[in-house]
Amino acid sequence: MKDLLRLEFRKLKRSKSFYIILAIMLAMTVISMITTKLFESFADELNEMGAEFGESFSTAGENVLLGFLSASNFSLLTAIFVSIAVCDDYDNHIVKNIFSRGYSRSDFYFAKLVYLIVTTSIMFVAAATVSAILSEVLFGINGDAAKIAHIISTQYLASLASVSLFFAICTLIKKLGGSIAATIILPSVIALLLALVDEILGVESFSIAGYWVSSIAGSLSTITVKTPDIILYAALSVVYFAVFTVVGYVFNERTEV
Amino acid sequence: MDYIIETRALTKKYGGKIAVKDACVHLRKGDIYGLIGKNGAGKTTLMKLILGLVNKNAGEIKLFGSENADAGRRKIGSLIEAPAIYKNETAFENMKRFSYLAPTTDDEIKRLLDLVGIGDTGSKKAGAFSLGMKQRLGLGIALLGSPEILVLDEPINGLDPAGIKEVRDIILDLNAKGITFMISSHILDELGKIATVYGIMSNGTLEEITAEDLKAECRSALKIVVDDGEKAASVLRSEFPSVEFEKYGEVISVTTQGADAAALNRALVAAGVSVYELKNEGMEFEDYFIERLGK
Incomplete structure (x- = not known):
């Protein structure tokens, strides 16, 4: 697996998609922050308009910071990045050279997973750092620093869970176009289906859709989230990561090239 | 007799269709095994089974006398169907990248590029190569790590007559140095010049015959x-x-x-x-x- 890790990380130096997507992510974070600052004076009106949809417009620095995953379009951009990083090996038949040299499918899978975790972690840290700096400069960050750190850590776990889901989808589909479409659309489709289930069940105090992986990031985008919920979201993120990793592993073991 | 590639009753099905049925391959060290068959006969599938690119439905594969096929595959280089190359990298960069899988020094990489006839491509990206040049690069990649066996699927695809002769000479030269080959080709004439044993595939079934026995049959x-x-x-x-x-x-x-x-x-x-x-x-x-x- 060591050889495969070296192969993967050598790619990073020349990976245009990584640098482009990282640049876009940071640019969108900056644009979003500046836009929020510009709209600060209209905050009350926007909150009135958004209340009907359950959305709030907050210029509290800590909330702006915690909203960075949405501001940076982190989920969308990592879906695209993971699709490119995984499907490139299939589209160019590189996996043939890997498997035919006696490297096991599981070594290939976990080397790729490590690569994806490291690269998306870099993106996460970069986006969070830029967001933290701009939030402090433009709005000033108040609130419990430890709680902010806990929330961001849980957001990180949730993002890893999303990455493992995207990886599993790409391992199944193996084609770039289809993978990009599926990684963007499928989580939303599942969220809609779960919302439908919630509607059918009609339990007001509990929402299954709220615990789906793509909903967790949204739930963690404000300082007002309760500590028990943070812990629950963290645990769910770890479970999702494990489940999607196993599912992707199974798809990978059956891969034929 | 010790075989370095041996299969027993190797079978592969795709849905209801049997692509390879009860194939028994016997490849000795030093052989040039010519795999012949019509399109769709199962040649590529058989090679993929040996290389672990597809999963078998039944049968056994032994490489270098061991059922631990992954260990044996470390000593095999291959070129199956289209060459697997990084299109945005040069020939040297491609070889360098793949040398992580099969350790090879930079000097050896340069020697291999010269051997397969693309040592002078410089900064040209592999995506801009002609089909023949891509085949040569694929062959070069297969030679990384000094493999003991080379499995080549239609290696002379896209090559001009001079290129075909070059590849034939490379194969004979490497065989003389101890590398064993399994080669599939539609061009019987070419295989006839180099093969020491033939595997004839028809509708997924394999029949083997040595060059000597073939000569006797065609006496x-x-x-x-x-x-x-x-x-x-x-x-x-x-x-x-x-x-x-x-x-x-x-x-x-x-x-x-x-x-x-x-x-x-x-x-x-x-x-x-x-x-x-x-x-x-x-x-x-x-x-x-x-x-x-x-x-």
């Missing part, structure tokens, strides 16, 4: 056209009892290899038999394979 016969077939047969039976022949009217077909044509002619003429035609006729390799592939 020539001495055809003698005479004016009196009965008299000629009588002369041959009495004067050449060890010579085997068949009589078809006025045509005598002598099947004993190395029969002295001049002596036979003298004996027939001396006995008053007129000889109108005397020539060697044999089955071409192509005819043999077409006959086998058609079954």
